[in-house]
Amino acid sequence: MEQLINYILQFGQLNQQQIDLIKSKAINKKTPKDAYYHEAGKIPREVIFINEGIMRICFYNNKGDEITKYFIDENNFLADINSYNQGIPSTEYVQAVTDCQYIALSKKALDELSMTIIGWDAIIAKITAKGLADKVNRISPMMTEDATERYLNFLTNFPSLANRIPLAYMASYLGITQSSLSRIRRNIR
Template sequence: MQSKVSHKRRNTVLFIPPAIGGLTSHSGLGYHSSVALTEPSYVSDHNSHAITALLDALQQHYHCSVDGLSSAFIEHHFRQRELPAKAHLIEAGQVAEDVYFIHRGVLRVYYIDQQGNEVNQQFYQAGEVIAPVLSLTTQEASPFYLQALSEADILVAHYPSLHRSGRNNIDWLAAENAILKSVYLKTARREAQMLLGSAEQRYRWFLKDSPELAKQLPLYQIASYLGVTPVSLSRLRKQIKAASTPRP
């Protein structure tokens, strides 16, 4: 049964370059009857673990030097924030100003199709930076929503301030370029998979690329991301399991 969302039509400009034309809309994504942004819940003291995790992610995930990125630099630009599950950071129609580092939790980027169904575009998990590139760089409104699927701890930074700091900090400039490149590559990979892969191939790619998410997320969230119905995905999973089970 499809869940529909009552909403006013909004201006639509890309959040992260999507492959909307290649997606099939699906539902089952309840909890969006009326989207309201969650009021900020900032932590008074910086969590040293979150800062260390960001520096580690820049080195290991984004392959950047952090020699010139001290804890003081991170504390100056990033605020720590706690999110309850289902909280929204960005709503369609807003202009993005912030970038986010996920210390704990899972977030999704989704949009609402012409039938009022929520369609998952991307998932982000601990150790990743979320940068709504097009809205940040063009100051145009986004049609995408950014929502926490679980309780989450994040670091939030004002992008214009971070970008200006790159003029005097070559390590941050390199980190920023690496993050933006990663966002574009993630989007390009997603677009290619949606356009070129069968439902089974897309699911196998998802299992390979995001094994933790495959275990954590409910079936209907994964189905929306893959562009299939929950029923079709359930049937596909049974077929894959049966094919991999040795016969007596």
């Protein structure tokens, strides 16, 4: 729980009573490796903060191929903001790449925090803005890079993920086949 509180405190000030209120609304949960935390077609009912593990966000293209959009690891919030805020079904799947432990805040809990804690909405807005910026920074550079550059940049930007993610997921994220990724890795060594 302290990881969550420390993360939130980077975006605004809270007193002990407010911190205790947040802790009282948060629920510790787990999703085992390879299980889906969330499936496309369902409406998200909570926002989670990952304490331990990696989750991947993926979808199926019109050919039925599974495409990995990005990964979320420790000390990050995970939410399909558009679906969550609008109450509409998500178009993406969220799968645990490793065993995951996280803290969930339900929509009701977040609404109560918003009504109780002055400045809560500003904190959430800053966290959301950071999350969206991180997402854009993850995806945008990949549009202009070749496969080798994408792989090398992945290793540079996400060194802690490289050895924890199956090659098939990494290849999907990089937009290449697993055999191409193996060839790139062989040529770099």
